[in-house]
Structure formats: C-alpha cells, structure tokens
Amino acid sequence: MSLVILEVPDDVLQLPAWLEAELVGLRLRDLMSELSVVHRVALRSTSSEELETWLGTDRAAVLDRGLGALPAERFSDLLKRPHFLPALQELVLLEGGSYWQNLLDTVGRAAGASELRDDADPPRRLGEPPHNKPVGRAAGPSLLNVGRAAGPSEPINSPSRIVPRALAYGVLALAACLLVAVGVSLYRTASGAPTWGWNAPDLLAAKPGETPREHLAALAAAAEDWFDQPRDTTDELTTRIREMRSGCDRLIADAHPALAAEDRQWLVQKCRDWRDKFDAQLAALQRGAPAAQVRDEMDKAVHTLIQKLNERADSHAA
Amino acid sequence: MEEPAVKPLDVREPEARDWSKLDFDRWHAEHHAALRAFVATRVGRADADDVCQEIWAKVWRSRTTFEGGQLRAWLFKVARNHCCDYLRAAAGRLHRRMLSIFASQDGDAAGLPIVDRFTRDEEELDDEVLERLRHCLSELDDEKRALVEGWLGGQGYESFAPKLGLTPEQAHRRFHTAKTNLRKCLGDLL
Numbered sequence: 001m002s003l004v005i006l007e008v009p010d011d012v013l014q015l016p017a018w019l020e021a022e023l024v025g026l027r028l029r030d031l032m033s034e035l036s037v038v039h040r041v042a043l044r045s046t047s048s049e050e051l052e053t054w055l056g057t058d059r060a061a062v063l064d065r066g067l068g069a070l071p072a073e074r075f076s077d078l079l080k081r082p083h084f085l086p087a088l089q090e091l092v093l094l095e096g097g098s099y100w101q102n103l104l105d106t107v108g109r110a111a112g113a114s115e116l117r118d119d120a121d122p123p124r125r126l127g128e129p130p131h132n133k134p135v136g137r138a139a140g141p142s143l144l145n146v147g148r149a150a151g152p153s154e155p156i157n158s159p160s161r162i163v164p165r166a167l168a169y170g171v172l173a174l175a176a177c178l179l180v181a182v183g184v185s186l187y188r189t190a191s192g193a194p195t196w197g198w199n200a201p202d203l204l205a206a207k208p209g210e211t212p213r214e215h216l217a218a219l220a221a222a223a224e225d226w227f228d229q230p231r232d233t234t235d236e237l238t239t240r241i242r243e244m245r246s247g248c249d250r251l252i253a254d255a256h257p258a259l260a261a262e263d264r265q266w267l268v269q270k271c272r273d274w275r276d277k278f279d280a281q282l283a284a285l286q287r288g289a290p291a292a293q294v295r296d297e298m299d300k301a302v303h304t305l306i307q308k309l310n311e312r313a314d315s316h317a318a
Numbered sequence: 319m320e321e322p323a324v325k326p327l328d329v330r331e332p333e334a335r336d337w338s339k340l341d342f343d344r345w346h347a348e349h350h351a352a353l354r355a356f357v358a359t360r361v362g363r364a365d366a367d368d369v370c371q372e373i374w375a376k377v378w379r380s381r382t383t384f385e386g387g388q389l390r391a392w393l394f395k396v397a398r399n400h401c402c403d404y405l406r407a408a409a410g411r412l413h414r415r416m417l418s419i420f421a422s423q424d425g426d427a428a429g430l431p432i433v434d435r436f437t438r439d440e441e442e443l444d445d446e447v448l449e450r451l452r453h454c455l456s457e458l459d460d461e462k463r464a465l466v467e468g469w470l471g472g473q474g475y476e477s478f479a480p481k482l483g484l485t486p487e488q489a490h491r492r493f494h495t496a497k498t499n500l501r502k503c504l505g506d507l508l
Contacts, residue, residue: 003451006497006500010469012472025355026358026366027358027363029360029363035470037451038466038467076472076473080471089359090356093355094388104352221490221494306491306494314488
C-alpha cells in the first residue's frame with residue numbers, strides 16, 4: 001500500500017509528465033481520492049462538456065503535446081480539481097494523438113510487468129475461476145458464466161487465445177525488468193560507490209561563490225535522499241547504513257572551502273557523532289534486531305541530522 | 319518468442335466491420351492498455367484485470383452490434399456500461415460512491431444521489447487510507463499543511479513560499495519535514 005501523492009516529484013517542472021503517466025496508468029482513482037482529501041474538495045461527477053469548457057483553447061494543445069502545453073497556473077488549477085481527472089483521462093485515451101499513445105504504450109507495458117510482479121498469480125484464461133478467490137464471489141458478474149457464454153467452439157482469434165500471449169508478454173516484461181535490476185545492481189557493485197546522498201558526485205565539487213548557508217543546506221538536502229532509498233530488509237538496510245557511513249567519511253575528509261574553520265570543525269565533529277550512531281545501528285542489525293526497528297531509529301537519526309544542518313544553515317544570514 | 323507486428327487497425331474501412339476478418343489479438347494489443355487504465359479508474363486496480371477480461375468477452379459476443387466508427391470509443395462504451403453493472407453489484411460502499419460519480423458522469427442514471435464527500439466511518443482499506451491521510455494532514459501545523467497543499471497544487475516554492483513569509487529554500491526544507499511527518503503518521507499503511 002502506498003500513497004500516490006507521496007510520489008509527486010519535487011521539481012515543479014516534472015509535474016506535468018508525472019500527471020500524464022498517472023492519467024494513462026492504473027492509479028488515477030487513488031490519486032483523485034487523495035487529492036480530494038488534500039485540497040478538501042468534493043469528488044463529484046464531471047461531464048465532458050464541463051471539462052471541455054475548462055480546457056477551452058488549450059484542448060488541442062493538450063491532446064497534441066500533453067499537459068506541458070498548459071500554462072503553469074492552469075496546470076495548478078487542474079491539480080486542485082481532482083474530479084476532472086477521469087474525464088480528462090477518457091479524453092486523452094480517446095482523442096489524444098501519438099504523444100498520448102506512445103505514453104500509453106510505455107506506461108502500460110511497465111504497469112503490466114509491475115502488476116505481474118505484485119500479484120504473482122498468472123493471468124487466467126477466460127472461464128477459469130480466479131486464483132485463490134472463491135468462485136462464487138459476491139462482487140461482480142461470474143467469470144464462469146462469461147466463459148461458458150464464450151463457449152468451446154470459439155474461432156481461433158477468440159479472446160481465450162489472448163491470455164496466454166499476455167502471460168508471455170508479462171513474463172518477457174518481468175524478465176526484462178529483472179535483467180535491468182540485476183544490471184543496475186552489478187553496475188553498482190562493480191563501480192563500488194553509491195551515488196546518492198552525501199556520496200553524490202557533484203555534492204562536494206567546488207562551487208565558486210557558494211555561501212556557508214548554501215553549502216550546509218545542500219548537505220541537508222542531500223541527506224534527505226536517505227528516505228528515498230530501499231531499506232526494508234536487513235540486507236538493504238545494512239547496505240544503506242554503510243553507504244550513509246561512507247558519506248560521513250567523505251564529509252569528514254573534505255576541505256569544505258565554502259565553510260569557515262569554525263563551521264568545518266562543527267561539521268566534522270557532528271559527522272563523527274553521526275557515524276558512531278550509524279555504527280551502533282549496524283551492530284544492532286548484526287545482533288539480530290528487527291529491520292523495522294533499526295530503520296525507524298535510522299530515520300529518526302537522519303531526520304535529526306537534517307534538522308541540525310538546516311539550523312546551522314539558518315544561523316547564517318541569507 | 320516471436321512478437322506479432324502490431325499494425326493499427328482502421329475500423330472505418332468497410333471490410334473491418336466484418337468481425338470474422340478481424341485480428342482480435344491485434345485489436346487487443348492495440349487497445350488493452352487504454353481499456354485497463356479506463357477500467358482501473360472506475361473499479362479500482364485490484365479488480366481491473368478481472369473486469370477487463372469480462373469486457374473483452376462481452377465485446378466478442380456483441381461484435382455484430384458494432385456499426386463502425388471509432389473502435390476504441392465503442393469499446394469504452396461497452397466498458398462504461400459493464401463497469402456500472404459491476405459497481406452496482408459490488409457490495410463495498412466505496413464502490414457505491416464511485417458508481418454515483420461515474421454513473422452520472424457516464425450518463426447512466428443509477429438512481430443514486432451524487433455523493434459529495436467521503437464519509438468518515440468506512441470499512442474498506444481505501445477508506446482507511448484516506449481517513450488516515452485526512453487525520454495526518456490535520457495533525458500538521460498550519461504552515462506545514464499550507465506547504466503540502468502548495469506542493470500538491472503544482473506550485474513551485476518560489477510561488478507560494480513568500481505567502482508564508484518563507485524563502486523558497488526554507489519552504490523546501492520545511493516541506494520535507496512535513497513530508498517526513500506525514501510518512502511517520504501514516505506509518506504501517508505505507
């Protein structure tokens with residue numbers, strides 16, 4: 001279970017592309033429900049005429065070039081009208097040009113592979129009962145009846161021949177995803193260095209004119225990467241803590257030319273303290289502490305260090 | 319595995335109306351992703367694949383009723399009606415609310431009032447998540463709440479930070495604190 005809204009990108013320029021993917025994906029219902037809660041607006045039906053009126057002269061551009069064609073304030077207005085989203089989805093699915101069709105193909109393939117991973121159950125042939133579900137479920141028409149209606153004497157191109165092919169595509173997509181994942185993992189192992197957080201290659205690069213405030217704020221922002229890293233299992237958590245720790249080592253070793261001696265001394269001392277905390281959590285993991293507990297402790301520690309860095313940044317005039 | 323070449327099918331061609339000649343697999347390949355998205359919005363992700371299979375079967379059975387025109391529009395019309403039937407049969411209250419939204423939107427009067435807002439005493443997981451989200455948002459102080467609303471309103475920090483008396487940099491940092499607070503509050507639901 002996850003909230004779609006927590007995946008909204010930080011960069012406002014990426015928002016249109018993100019919403020486009022949701023419009024042709026499978027989570028639009030979740031998104032509109034969540035946005036209605038955030039913006040405290042009612043979910044209500046929206047006619048296509050109402051949407052057309054709202055789109056006005058932007059309609060053709062949206063169908064042709066996507067949501068990036070909307071002026072910023074109009075796009076912002078759209079996010080505050082989540083009840084428009086189903087009607088907009090239908091419009092772009094039915095009348096969108098090659099821009100939307102290409103997006104649909106890309107997102108549809110990715111969603112198919114993802115769903116297959118999530119469900120583990122292979123797709124069913126028409127007429128077969130749902131996997132792990134009672135045949136006579138209360139909700140919805142009976143699939144058995146649908147299968148019987150289709151009958152055994154369907155022509156060769158009947159829907160019943162589609163599902164095995166869908167399964168094959170799904171397996172291929174899954175295999176592709178696994179290959180990519182393994183490739184990325186091997187690459188990371190081969191390169192030997194993580195590239196997020198304080199290990200990001202550009203983080204400590206010389207930036208002429210950088211103020212202490214900017215430098216400390218950049219370190220705080222980089223530490224926030226921690227919350228985006230996979231860290232649910234013991235193995236993942238162990239790797240992440242080690243990467244965080246190596247980031248500390250990097251900060252301790254760097255000259256931090258943007259900082260005065262006093263700030264640098266403060267930072268080095270803090271980094272040593274944080275590194276000790278990370279070591280303590282690593283030791284706890286090795287003693288068999290539950291990953292969830294260690295993760296919570298680490299989250300708290302990272303949250304605190306971000307606050308400390310931000311407070312130090314704020315102590316310098318803008 | 320040999321991947322079939324997917325050639326767009328122009329059903330406005332007279333011969334395409336003869337369904338015995340249609341390549342159903344090709345048609346499925348061309349429109350299934352759109353149908354799946356359309357259906358998932360109406361019945362939810364969990365049921366979308368089951369409902370799509372039912373729709374494809376229905377489309378096959380009623381193929382002779384297709385009178386030409388845009389094939390996807392006809393497919394969506396079949397899907398729209400089927401989703402309304404499905405939601406009507408479903409027991410969950412969330413489904414009933416979705417029916418009240420989509421039945422009206424899709425021009426199928428279901429005899430149910432339009433529901434203006436989610437009620438608070440829900441049993442389904444979807445509702446539990448939304449209720450928890452509502453609660454967690456209410457736990458944020460006014461500034462953090464405004465930051466979350468600004469962010470999800472598609473505004474850059476430069477746009478809404480001054481209204482809160484903050485620099486964009488401060489807004490960015492405090493927003494991330496708000497986001498962290500939200501994640502913690504939502505806890506085991508994530």
